[in-house]
Amino acid sequence: MTKIIQSLREIDPGYNTLFCDLWGCLHDGVRAFPAAVEALIRFREGGGRVVLLTNSPRPRRNVAVQLEGLGAPRECYDLIVSSGDAAQAAMASGAFGRKVYHIGPERDLGFFEDADGTPFDVERVPLEEAEGIICTGLFDDQTETPEDYRATILYGKTKGLKLLCANPDVIVDVGEQRIYCAGAIAKAYTEAGGKSYYFGKPHPPIYSLARDDLAKATGEAVEAQDILCIGDGIATDILGAMGEALDAIYITGGLAAAETATTPDAGPDAAKLHVLLEQAKLAPKFAMGFLK
Template sequence: MNQTIPALDAISDRYDVLFCDLWGCLHNGRDVFPDAARALIRFRQGGGTVILVTNSPRPRPAVRAQLGQLGAPEECYDDIASSGDAAQAAMAAGQFGRRVFHIGPERDLVFFEDENGGPIDVTRVPLEEAEGVICTGLFDDRSETPEDYRLTLMRAKARGLKLLCANPDIVVDLGHQRIYCAGALAALYTELGGKSYYFGKPHAPIYNLARTRAETIRGARLREESILCVGDGIHTDILGGMGEGFDTLFVAGGLAAEETGIKDGQPDPEKLKRFLEREKLSPTATIGFLR
């Protein structure tokens, strides 16, 4: 049964491991949330393990570097599991061919490098020469929408190409601007009749990766009830965590801040109830902002 809590400390002693979302929970793409960082540090100081589980299309080293640039304290997490990690493994295995058409910004080119910065055995080519499509995002997510890609995706569909979606998120908030992610393009491709493949939340591959990394750190197998999934994405963090049998903590002040009526740091009880009923999902607990 969902309960609204004032702080992570109210329930943290029930869990050994947090699978914590990044965007909307620890930062907004520009600034780290100090209260969230402190909450994660306290959890680790109490013996817990924090795996940052993110739908970023960038592999772990690039996510770690980005966190450093934003000023996230290194002591607020133990390891990272990204959608980029899980999707990159599928691409490297040749599941989408060795000649691929890439949709995404230049900053995502690290997706085509291994953890040591070396090239992966995949070549980026024009759409007409591609064996598959790799989508890490929009070329310009500040100004473009999925509709700008309709013709390109129709051409890919006509050629029967599979699309790897490296970030299942539909939108995120960059500061105060809401921008589209790779998941929005993958959804359009599916709508057009194409086949889209996902590796981040709410899909199993990223949870398997996060669990493996947590178990390596703790040196023991983890029970489902010892893991808490924290996030603001009702269709990614919460749906994915529930699907894996984990408890979930919904951060209502992120993507759903307007729908849940955030005021004085907490959601309006009636608006939150209506929102969760509409989404047909029931997180274990809800918090306004991670703290």
């Protein structure tokens, strides 16, 4: 049975590591949430470690810059591990060809460079010349939907091109606007008969990378019972955590705010939350309206 809590202060002190999602938990794409920032800083001051585990297609160095701009200070986390980090290695290996067609905005071009800014041995080319497709998002997520990519999807599927999805999220909320992500394109590509490959939550590669990076940083392995995941995506954060046998806090004030009747002043509604989790066939250990 999922327990509704009001604050991180209520969790078992046995957890010493948080795998915390960003969008919908720490920020909304416009600004960082002060209460969430404070909660993570407090957890670290108590001796805990915070890994920001995000489905952002951007490498961690770019995510750090974005967080600073949103008002999330460096003091609120130890490490960043992104879907972009996990997917970069696969692209750099040539698994999707050396000539690729990129679906995504210019702000994601850092995906094609290593930590020093050196371009990978992968060339971005027109679709007709591509050996594979790299999807980091939509070209214009403010106005476009997956329907705008029907011709591209049909062509890629017909040519047998593999699609690397650098961000498994299907939708996110930017302030008050809901927009599509790379996961929506990959889902449509798969439904059309193409092959899509994922590296972020809920898939194992990003969790393995997070554990390995934390072990390198601290000099010690992190055990499953020490980790508590935090996220607002039922099909990404919560499904991923449970697939890794990790405890989780479901943040209901993000993507599921309407379904769970969560508002800044109240929620989630226990009955509505129960229905949602029953439908998803998932049972996170905790639920919380907003991270605090």
